Structures are given as C-alpha cells and as structure tokens.
Amino acid sequence: MSLFEKNTGSEDLLHLFGKKWKLPGEKAVSNIAKTLSLTERVVFILLIAVFAFSSLFLLWKVSQAFMVEVPERGGSLVEGIVGSPRFINPLLAETDADQDLTALVYSGLLKATPEGEPAGDLSESYSVSPDGLTYTFRLKEDIYFHDGEPVTAEDVEFTILKAQDPILKSPRRINWESVGVRVIDKEEIEFTLPHPYAPFLENATMGVLPKHLWKNLEPEQFAGSLLNAEPVGSGPYRVKKIKRGSDGLPIYYELTAFKKYASGEPYIRNLILKMFSNEKDLISAFKKGEVESINGISPQEARVFEKRKEIQLLTRPLPRIFGAFFNQNQATVFANKEVREALTISLDKEEFVEKILAGYGITINSPVPLSYLKNRNQDNRQESLSRLEGAKSIL
CATH class of the missing domain: 1.10.287 (Helix Hairpins)
Incomplete structure (x- = not known):
C-alpha cells in the first residue's frame, strides 16, 4: 500500500468517527x-x-x-508436611508424609468425596452382587499413567496381588486378604469376598501401580526401588522436581497437574511440598508465611487456629476409627460378655472426643464408619444417667 493510500485511509477514519451520530x-x-x-x-x-x-x-x-x-486453572500452592517420605507407594506408605504424596501421585478405582463417601476415580461404575460378595468395577476409557502408558485392569490385578503377597509385608495386606481377583477384560475387573464386608469400597481407593514398571522386581526389591522416591502413578499430580538435602533426603517435592488425570485436570497447576522434621517447625513456618497450607496437625493445634479469623480451617470426615479394646488375657473378667457390654455403654464417648480429639471426632456405636451406614444422622449421644442405668441393668 502506498503512502498516499495510508493517508487517505486515515482521513476516511477521521471523517467517519468525527461525525456526530x-x-x-x-x-x-x-x-x-x-x-x-x-x-x-x-x-x-x-x-x-x-x-x-x-x-x-x-x-x-x-x-x-x-x-x-467456574474456577480458573493455574497458580501454585506451597504446602508443608511433617517428615520426609520414604515410600511414595500405595502398598508401602505408612507415615503421613508417605500417604500425602501417595494420594497426590496415585489414583485408585474409587476416591473419597469431601463428605467421606466413595466416588469413581479410575472406574466409571461398579456393581455389587445381591449377596454382597462380588464387586465388579468398570474402568473409564482413555486413562493413563504419568509416563503415557494406559491404565488397564491388569494393572489393578497386579497391584492387589502384590498387596496380598506375604513377602512384601504391605500394610494393606489385611484389607485384601482372601479376596479373589479376576480380570474380565482390559477395562473390567471383579473381586470376590469370602464374606460380606460393608467398608470394602474403602479398600478400592488404594492407588494402582503401573505393572510395566514394577513387574520385573521381586517382592524383596520393592522397598529399595527408586520408584518409591520418584513415583509414576495416574493421580492428579506428577512429580516434576525433587530437591534433596546434604543427607540425600528430600527437602521438597515440586508437583505439576496431570492433564490426563481420570477425574479431570486439577485447578491448581503446581504444588510444592516442603518437608519439616516436626510439627513445631511446620507451624512456625506457616506463621512466618513460608508455607501457605498445612494439614494433618494435631486436634489441639487445630483448635488454636480455629479462633483466628485470617486462617481458613477445613475439616473432613475420615473412615478412621479409634477404639478401646479389652485385654482378656490380662484380666479374665473381660472375658465376660456382659461386663464388656456394660463398660461399653457406661463410657462417656463424647468426653473422649472432647478431651483427646479436641472435639474433632464423631461418636459411633459400631465398627463401621458413618459414611457406610444408611442412617448417617444417627444421634449417638446418651445422657450419663441413662448410660449408667443401662450398664447396671446388664450386670
């Protein structure tokens, strides 16, 4: 275009926008x-x-x-945890640090909702037989591990069989003991229980290992594998960077959102998890602003933070049960069923929750978590007088 043509265009624009409309x-x-x-x-x-x-x-x-x-994807979050992880592995994770990172890197057939209820993660659906003995899960299509390999029912079977292996000594072994596993096809798997067990769905939240990475390792080699420190899972976040101290232990893990996560890409793009040796150092770092989020703190510390308006305290129910068990070997009186029942009724559970858990707990009257019961709003409170009268009537 010539200079003349440019000038003419400018004059036309001035003429157009200079008019009174x-x-x-x-x-x-x-x-x-x-x-x-x-x-x-x-x-x-x-x-x-x-x-x-x-x-x-x-x-x-x-x-x-x-x-x-709709929240926008992006940003980052710096979170502090107590302890240095040793086993970022769903079969071996024991400490809070292990379990926190395992939950971020791995995903299971199911996941727990904020209300503590099971929901689909790798699985799109599941069914339970009328007798409560057979659970069948259907996997979602196009689900992948962080290295790009597809997740199949064979990976699920491999993970469960390894959990059952006595040589591996997995803390999850008791959850899968005597459970039969059968691969129907690459997207469907079936579990057979020896007897009905209502909380079984909680077991299905255990993360799935990539068979192609672990299959050549003997059970004795699992604990020493580098994959426990540099894990590859199918969860919401994949490991991007690890910084270690002079002793070789991780100082922090940098995770990034996995775009192909079965339940959808997380909204927070990057997570940095800093490790602290104890809760005191963790709380100190939080107060100084060195970390933005902390979790798994003691109920007593949670009660302190609850009073501070600038801090948002989030709680969620966990399918975890604390109970008192009577040692019948040490005291034969506990062998008497009526004695045990009377003691159970007379105990003030609300007082235990308040004094030991600082109020962060729910009393129940069965070994099954409330999230698995139909009547989840049951009132477990009982006045002291009625409790004592009930105990006396039994004895």
Whole structure:
C-alpha cells in the first residue's frame, strides 16, 4: 500500500468517527422534553432513571440465577508436611508424609468425596452382587499413567496381588486378604469376598501401580526401588522436581497437574511440598508465611487456629476409627460378655472426643464408619444417667 493510500485511509477514519451520530428517537425525545414543565421534566428524568436501574437489577438477578462461576486453572500452592517420605507407594506408605504424596501421585478405582463417601476415580461404575460378595468395577476409557502408558485392569490385578503377597509385608495386606481377583477384560475387573464386608469400597481407593514398571522386581526389591522416591502413578499430580538435602533426603517435592488425570485436570497447576522434621517447625513456618497450607496437625493445634479469623480451617470426615479394646488375657473378667457390654455403654464417648480429639471426632456405636451406614444422622449421644442405668441393668 502506498503512502498516499495510508493517508487517505486515515482521513476516511477521521471523517467517519468525527461525525456526530444521533440515536434513533433522539429528536422525538428532545421535542417532548421541550413541551414539559420543569416539574414534569424532573418526573420524566426520574422515571427514566428508575427504568434504567430496574433493567440493570433484572439483568443482575438473571445472571445470579443462571450463570455459574467456574474456577480458573493455574497458580501454585506451597504446602508443608511433617517428615520426609520414604515410600511414595500405595502398598508401602505408612507415615503421613508417605500417604500425602501417595494420594497426590496415585489414583485408585474409587476416591473419597469431601463428605467421606466413595466416588469413581479410575472406574466409571461398579456393581455389587445381591449377596454382597462380588464387586465388579468398570474402568473409564482413555486413562493413563504419568509416563503415557494406559491404565488397564491388569494393572489393578497386579497391584492387589502384590498387596496380598506375604513377602512384601504391605500394610494393606489385611484389607485384601482372601479376596479373589479376576480380570474380565482390559477395562473390567471383579473381586470376590469370602464374606460380606460393608467398608470394602474403602479398600478400592488404594492407588494402582503401573505393572510395566514394577513387574520385573521381586517382592524383596520393592522397598529399595527408586520408584518409591520418584513415583509414576495416574493421580492428579506428577512429580516434576525433587530437591534433596546434604543427607540425600528430600527437602521438597515440586508437583505439576496431570492433564490426563481420570477425574479431570486439577485447578491448581503446581504444588510444592516442603518437608519439616516436626510439627513445631511446620507451624512456625506457616506463621512466618513460608508455607501457605498445612494439614494433618494435631486436634489441639487445630483448635488454636480455629479462633483466628485470617486462617481458613477445613475439616473432613475420615473412615478412621479409634477404639478401646479389652485385654482378656490380662484380666479374665473381660472375658465376660456382659461386663464388656456394660463398660461399653457406661463410657462417656463424647468426653473422649472432647478431651483427646479436641472435639474433632464423631461418636459411633459400631465398627463401621458413618459414611457406610444408611442412617448417617444417627444421634449417638446418651445422657450419663441413662448410660449408667443401662450398664447396671446388664450386670
């Protein structure tokens, strides 16, 4: 284009935007306004203002009713945890540090919702036979490990069989003992229980190992594998970077969101997990702003933070049960069923929850977590007098 043509275009733009544009009906409104008295003009202007305000208010209400806010993906979070992980492995994880990282890197057939209920993760559906002995899971399509390999029912079978291996000495072995495993096809797997067990779905939240990476290792070699420190899973986050101290132990893990995660890419793009030797150092770092989030703190510390308005304290129910067990070998009186029942009734469970767990607990009357019961709103509280009277009546 020539210089002349550019100048002509600029003049055309100036001519176009330099014109005085009139709105439709502007002349009619102007003529009407001239015929009105001063009072009528004020009323006319007020009516227009009310109409404009009402229209904006109506649009706002419609927006509130039909529009949904969607969080934007991105950002990062620095979280502090106590201890240095040794086994980022669903079969071997024992400490809080192990379990925290394992939960981020690995995914299971199911996952726990914020309400503590099981929901699909690697599986899209599951069914339970009428007798409660057979559980069949159907895996989602196009699910992958962090290295790009697909997740199949064979990976699930491999993981469960390794959990059952007595040589491996997995802490999860008791959960899978005597459970039969059968691969139906690459996307469907079946478990057979020796007897009905309501909390079995909790077992299905255990992370799945990639068979192609672990299959050549003997059970005795599992604990010493580098894959325990540099894990490859199918969970919401994959390991991006590990920084170690002079002793070789990890100082922090940098994780990044896994875009092909079966339950959808996480909204927080990057996670940095810093390790601390004890809870005191962790809390100190949190107060100094060195970490933005902490978890797994003691109930007593949680009660302190609960009083600070600038801190958001989040709690969620866990399928974890604390109980008192009577040692019948040490005291033969506990062999008497009526004695055990009377003691169970007479104990003030609410007092235990308040004094030991600082109120962060729920009393139950069975070994099954509330999340697995139909009547989850059951009131387990019992007045002291009625408890003691009930215990006396048994004895």
